Amino acid sequence: xxxxxxxxxxxxxxxxxxxxxxxxxxxxxxxxxxxxxxxxxxxxxxxxxxxxxxxxxxxxxxxxxxxxxxxxxxxxxxxxxxxxxxxxxxxxxxxxxxxxxxxxxxxxxxxxxxxxxxxxxxxxxxxxxxxxxxxxxxxxxxxxxxxxxxxxxxxxxxxxxxxxxxxxxxxxxxxxxxxxxxxxxxxxxxxxxxxxxxxxxxxxxxxxxxxxxxxxxxxxxxxxxxxxxxxxxxxxxxxxxxxxxxxxxxxxxxxxxxxxxxxxxxxxxxxxxxxxxxxxxxxxxxxxxxxxxxxxxxxx
Numbered sequence: 001x002x003x004x005x006x007x008x009x010x011x012x013x014x015x016x017x018x019x020x021x022x023x024x025x026x027x028x029x030x031x032x033x034x035x036x037x038x039x040x041x042x043x044x045x046x047x048x049x050x051x052x053x054x055x056x057x058x059x060x061x062x063x064x065x066x067x068x069x070x071x072x073x074x075x076x077x078x079x080x081x082x083x084x085x086x087x088x089x090x091x092x093x094x095x096x097x098x099x100x101x102x103x104x105x106x107x108x109x110x111x112x113x114x115x116x117x118x119x120x121x122x123x124x125x126x127x128x129x130x131x132x133x134x135x136x137x138x139x140x141x142x143x144x145x146x147x148x149x150x151x152x153x154x155x156x157x158x159x160x161x162x163x164x165x166x167x168x169x170x171x172x173x174x175x176x177x178x179x180x181x182x183x184x185x186x187x188x189x190x191x192x193x194x195x196x197x198x199x200x201x202x203x204x205x206x207x208x209x210x211x212x213x214x215x216x217x218x219x220x221x222x223x224x225x226x227x228x229x230x231x232x233x234x235x236x237x238x239x240x241x242x243x244x245x246x247x248x249x250x251x252x253x254x255x256x257x258x259x260x261x262x263x264x265x266x267x268x269x270x271x272x273x274x275x276x277x278x279x280x281x282x283x284x285x286x287x288x289x290x291x292x293x294x295x296x297x298x299x300x
Contacts, residue, residue, distance in 0.1 A: 007194055011044065014183035016167065017146055018048045021128050021181050022055055024171040028128040028181075029086070029121075032058035034066075034074035035246040036203055037132030037184060040195055044183065045130075046081060057084040059129075061117050063109040063248045064091045065227040070246050073204040088120035105229050108251040118154040121178060130181045136188045137275055146185050152176035189244070189276055190269050197262040206243045209260045214239050220253030244276035 004012070021028055030045060032038045045054045060074060078085045090112050093099045098119065099112045121129060135142040143158045147169040150156055162170040173179060184192070196203060213224040215234040222228045224236040227250040241254035242265070259265045 007191060007198065010187055010191055011047075011195070013167070013186065014041075014044045015048045017169075017181065017183040018045055018130070020169060021130070021147070021171070021179075022048075024169075025128040025179075027124070027126050028056045028130065029124070029126045030054075030056060030058045030130040031117075031132070032060050032074065032078075032085075033132075033246065034060065034070040034077075034204060035132070036192055036196060036207060037134065039073075039077065039201055039203060040192055040199075041130060041132045041184065042077060042081070042083075043195075043199055043201060054081065054083050057086050059086040059088060059120060059124075059126075061088045061113045061120070062090060063113060064089065065109055065248045065250050067204065067206055067223075067243075067246060067249050069204040069206050073202065077202070086120065086124065088116045090116045092116075093119065105231055106251075107229065108248055110248045110251050113248075121154065127173060127178045128181055129178065130183065132184050133182050134184050134187050134189070134192075141182075144180075144182055144185065146182050147171065148180045148182065149173070150178050150180060154178070156180075190266065193262060193266045193269060197266065204246065206246065206254075208265070209240050209242045209258050211238055212241050212254065213237070214241060214254060221256070222251075222253055223249055225249055 030038070030041060032042060042054075042058065045056075049055060058078060075085075090099070090109050093112065093116045094101050099115045101112070102108060120126075133141045133144065135144070140158075143161075145161050145164050147162070147164065148156065149160070149162060152174070164170075171179070187195075195201070213236050214221040215224055215228075215230050215236045216222075217234055221239065221241060222230075224230055227248075229250070230236060239254075239256055240258060242257040242259060243252065243254050246252060257265075257268060259268045
């Protein structure tokens with residue numbers, strides 16, 4: 001009798017969803033940040049269609065405030081797989097007057113990504129966008145269906161979600177509408193790292209312990225770079241840190257850690273009781289419902 005591990009079951013479920021969406025929609029796209037979850041998504045898409053190429057492009061919504069290690073890893077992986085990369089630039093949205101850049105010490109381009117993302121979906125006619133969000137990350141993301149409907153304005157209504165029974169998905173949409181698809185919904189951070197270890201996936205180096213100049217703000221360690229706008233009352237110092245999640249460098253915090261291998265990271269995660277977004281993302285701390293408010297507007 002064949003017995004599948006929990007990771008095998010999660011992988012099979014994710015691949016089933018990716019294949020189903022690729023078959024049902026005309027122009028899907030994989031949202032790809034270069035982070036651990038989107039790298040796992042890229043590997044799952046590769047496995048779903050091998051030996052054929054991945055039949056849809058990947059898209060990065062680029063804030064312009066990225067960690068260079070992440071962009072380098074993104075470009076290398078996309079080139080190795082021969083996948084078409086679409087880059088939607090927040091800076092272009094600012095230059096076009098579509099969004100207004102925030103000012104002040106805690107300014108970030110993170111929220112501005114929503115307009116850039118929706119404009120790119122409309123421009124390219126994408127009708128399904130794969131994302132690497134997981135339900136364990138944040139309570140608003142726990143409300144998402146695996147195939148999550150967005151209206152003609154790209155907005156999400158958590159009270160108007162379609163039932164998903166027995167892995168059957170309602171994929172019917174009208175012109176101008178689209179869906180967000182989350183094949184990793186049932187995964188945890190620990191599952192992701194178990195998969196990274198098993199598949200020997202390459203991640204940006206900042207996911208592992210390294211020495212970096214940081215400063216403390218609101219209980220988080222932010223990188224001492226120009227985008228973070230460090231105040232005179234926020235002294236910088238060197239620390240051994242790693243990142244649990246990657247995003248806009250101005251609002252993504254590091255954690256002190258000596259974990260330099262997947263095994264060490266897994267051991268560290270198994271002992272923590274705080275999600276990566278809860279610990280290291282300043283944009284989720286602006287209000288109790290910060291993530292849900294952004295998602296209603298069309299955020300990832």
